[in-house]
Amino acid sequence: MTAPPARRVVILGAQSAIAEACARRFAAESASLVIVGRDLGRLNEIANDLAARGAAQVHAAALDLAAEQRPAERFLEWGHRIGGVTHVLIAFGTLGDQTRMESDVDAARLALETNFTAAALWALAAADLFERQRSGVLVAIGSVAGDRGRRSNYVYGAAKAGLGVLMQGIAHRLHHAGDARAVLIKPGLVETPMTGHMDVSGRLWARPEEIAAIIHRAGAKGGPVVYAPARWRWIMLAIRALPAFVMHHTRL
């Protein structure tokens, strides 16, 4: 029996705690990786760790992912370095300060452009590549925050909701492109630097490694929408079903 072809993975936002945990899983199965983030020093540390964990090759690329004008060219360049691209993980994002974003245009723009516009443009470029190849898996990290607007995080949530609709459309499009697939991961509460200012003592909190295992599985099968962990599907079903007159009396 022949072994499955090695994965060749591009991770956008590779410094994220969830992305790093995913990269370790890919490295352990001898994948080749391009890891992209803003801090080359930190990326090189991650690259060394991934090589020690078994990655066939790791290429680190420093880039502001919200400023890149030619995502399609970047995928070609990175594919050239690692012998093609079989998986793309879009992991970068920023939570933003909800209260500040309600009056500070620049803060709101940063969150909207990072979480929606930039993520969407990278997703479209990956979809084009995989449609042409008729193979490849695009995984983007959305959020349960995109399931219902809540006063605590609705700017971030709106951007993630937009990304969710875009990924839904890409999944529909790729259904007609051989083995190409697109999956949206919707994590709930995860202990990472993004949520470092929050009280993480409740039972709903997950560790990045738990989310990484779900993302890794989604790279092989499943989707097009995967809640992480799965309990969030039912929690958000209940939250979406709350009538406004009840919702508006909550502190959610």
Ligand SMILES: NC(=O)c1ccc[n+]([C@@H]2O[C@H](COP(=O)([O-])OP(=O)(O)OC[C@H]3O[C@@H](n4cnc5c(N)ncnc54)[C@H](OP(=O)(O)O)[C@@H]3O)[C@@H](O)[C@H]2O)c1
């Ligand atoms: N933690 C949660 O509870 C939770 C829940 C649902 C969804 N998510 C999503 O999960 C994904 C990963 O987040 P995380 O929880 O792992 O948080 P994290 O460790 O804070 O990672 C977020 C990463 O995004 C990077 N980033 C932001 N803007 C960027 C840009 N313009 N160019 C390059 N990199 C950029 C940050 O890089 P810098 O270090 O350079 O700022 C940071 O490494 C995000 O999409 C987030 O929205 C998280």
